[in-house]
Amino acid sequence: MNGTETGAKKRVVIVGGGFAGAYAAQALERTLRGRDDVELLLFCRENYTVFQPMLPEVISGTIGLTDVVTPLRRMLKRTHVHVREIESIDVANKTVSVAAGFRPHAHVQPYDHLVLAPGTVTDFRGLTGLPEHALPFKNLADALELRSRVIRALEEADVEGDDPELRRQLLTFVVAGGGFSGVEVVAELNDFVRHVAKLYRRIDPREIRVVLVHAQDRILPEMKPKLGAFAQKILRRAGVELMLGYRLHAATGESAVLAGPEGRVHVPTKTLVSTIPASPHPLVDSLALPKTKNGRLIVDGTLRVKEHDDVWALGDCASVPTRDGSPCPPTAQHATRQAKLVAENIAAALAGDGPLRTFDFKGLGKMGSLGRRKAVAEIFGLSISGFLAWFLWRTIYLAKMPGWGRRLKVATSWTLDLFLEPELVELRLGGAGGAVHEHFEPGQKVFSEGELGDRVYILLSGRAEVVRRQIDGGGGGEQTVAVLGPGECFGEMALLESAPRNATIRCVEPMTVLSIPKREFGLLAANVPGLRASFEQVNARRLAQGAVQ
């Protein structure tokens, strides 16, 4: 049968715990007050909602690391919050399949009305090396990871005094995407790095590069040219290098490969953030519902998905028409207004008393922080820049944070920040790492002769050469002793024998490898039938042939 049981409670299932989903649930709680016959269920990946506009502040730690997010259970008093991902949706049978938790069994939950608000994802698939080496900047974990990587890079640069190439990689920070998100991230990142680097005695401030990569000829294309130009001036003055007209083409573990007006440019870096592209959420992607070319769900003005009376969509996953026909921009102010409307319309649909209301909101304005008490804003048609815009930015966003307690905490942190130094604690979390993919570009070394063996590699695509230093004959030359292709493994010898690497592996054709850490390889090699034997065979054959690793 369809939906929840007849006679039983009606059920509204909300998918997504971002601003759109969380506020939709909150608005439904208000609109349905007193109606015990409706049950609200919200499914989300994390138990909090992220206040996106303030996420970049996590990088510098200006506000408490968890104050930028709001626990959903504090916002929602009546909704059942399930911190579980949805694996699939069956629109015909009106059910959602919930991913497993501790116990690996799936749940299927029926619904009467479905509210889709999973947002978008930063999807690096298909972009060479990006899934392996670039960081997205979407949620709290991304922001904390970026912060930790920046501090780690500074710590390493302070120790690795005599390796100029490695220092260049460590001390260059690249952000791709010159929209609001990218600009705010690069501004915070730049302020933070330049401020704390003073504490590292062996880092010369002139060694630090912070680069913003943007495909168009000016940043903040959403704003008036005057404000974009102002933002560029402020960022440049603060030390940010703007690479306009460049696109992020590929990434390796030690460089960002940019495509620009004069061809490819390699920027050495170990810290690469990309705020683009914003792709449809995989769940939306998999649904057979009407979508726009860029994968957003087509809804009518009432936020109902075309041809489906019981499926609603809002927020970044939906293409919501405004009165003039153009779609709503993906901002928090639009999401919260849509949330209110969808709640009213669902209540009306449940009660059977139409007609439904139509979305009608023009937007109040746009704001972007540039760090160091500067911002740009367009509000009620006015263009504002500098300190006043920054003051507005803070005041408006503070007022928009959910919950008084959180506002108080953030206001206090901001006050203390006026006279305290930024935080410098590197939070290293995360357990044992498993196998990962890595991408290499021609000329790049995977490892060098003489180094300690800490990983084993399997070449998945591309080609590499095995190179040894020439001992006899002198002259410091080198000799290529073998070329490796897909399916071949390398680096196992140093692990099996606990000796330093006896050759250098250098990429010849762009290649992707599976990289297995020493601990993981040890665990598996010791216990998986046939694995160690298989590697030992390769090893023995190579020794016999005089080839090397």
Add this chain to the structure above:
Amino acid sequence: MNGTETGAKKRVVIVGGGFAGAYAAQALERTLRGRDDVELLLFCRENYTVFQPMLPEVISGTIGLTDVVTPLRRMLKRTHVHVREIESIDVANKTVSVAAGFRPHAHVQPYDHLVLAPGTVTDFRGLTGLPEHALPFKNLADALELRSRVIRALEEADVEGDDPELRRQLLTFVVAGGGFSGVEVVAELNDFVRHVAKLYRRIDPREIRVVLVHAQDRILPEMKPKLGAFAQKILRRAGVELMLGYRLHAATGESAVLAGPEGRVHVPTKTLVSTIPASPHPLVDSLALPKTKNGRLIVDGTLRVKEHDDVWALGDCASVPTRDGSPCPPTAQHATRQAKLVAENIAAALAGDGPLRTFDFKGLGKMGSLGRRKAVAEIFGLSISGFLAWFLWRTIYLAKMPGWGRRLKVATSWTLDLFLEPELVELRLGGAGGAVHEHFEPGQKVFSEGELGDRVYILLSGRAEVVRRQIDGGGGGEQTVAVLGPGECFGEMALLESAPRNATIRCVEPMTVLSIPKREFGLLAANVPGLRASFEQVNARRLAQGAVQ
């Protein structure tokens, strides 16, 4: 040659960034002010020093997650801080070997004077199942991990409404060790869980168990019996269950196995913290220097290691004699005084103007927080308990935190905490998980028939039976279709075929397995020569035999 080069700077190397090491470096900076001929190097695992007495407050998030630690670079202005582990020490040649960073090559650093202060570690080796399933509580990552696990358990309990066994495991929290650390952890944990559980609509407060396990017949053995008894009363009143006379014997993924007066007791739990045992740091363990029976370095009253003029030790890794001959207790107040003394004595040794001073500090007192504005304290011979002791605890520790900025932040957080609700954000960090060990006790299921396959297992020791539901014959019985022993793998079928588990695996003899996540297995099986083939062979053989997984 020995030490650093003649004519060049003298070098003091400090190993460890805890209170002892960090304060030793700070004291050396002061004592050696103006002496440019001495270089200070400090090696530490993290770039901050943890203020241990306040670490439990991270669980509830009362104070900012990073305010409980101090970045070393803020404390130390002249010392070169290297965030690297030391792999080995060569006392004869006066060098330390530094672990690799991003580039896998080791550094060797010479020293003139060596200061050892790596502290102790919570070492679960040799304790069945503890390395796999128990959490230590030593550093910031441990505290954050515990906090996240507690929130995760509550989230899961809220969803898994119809599995009473799983709910019991999720809603029971066990802390082992009734010393200061264990008592403070259990008090904070209990307050936090009981407070936030109110936000979970499907959790009945009576389902929550918080258990403190302690081998002796009263907790806080370091204090007077009266104060221990007071602490017990306060904890019990707050809802903590005390299991006195019990020792943590083993652990599995779903229970703590305790050894008590009447034999073994299994406490179902998914959250087990153990603050014991405190074992010597592996680095100290590996040194051929004179040590006490419990592995602490034997130093004389000047903090010099016996028979070594240039090796000094302090803090928890050293057995420092007091005037009456008994060793110093491992507390922060002793460590900071030792730090001052070691700095003076090293300065005197460098200048060649003896005699060295001898350690002489009796300790000011002891304090332990019991949560909810209660504590116990012994100060200047007085026993204090309740609110006054708690007020003293806060005031004294606040005054002892390094840095005014941090004190201000903590004082502010404490003030806000008086009228704000505790934080509930689950920080989920950490990347892709690799293979891990898991321990199972007899009767425990690894997985059940019909569940989704999310891991592959290799049995390393012990025995398990493969059980299937009886279909023909009826009656809901089950049939043992095979017994598995060391070296055998199971669970691969559900992964290879993407079907639900077609049998239950139940432990028969205590067993340890290597557990490989689906993603990891997929990556490896697709690419490692021979691995997939080897699993497929096993699978085919089993299918042919009619045996099952």
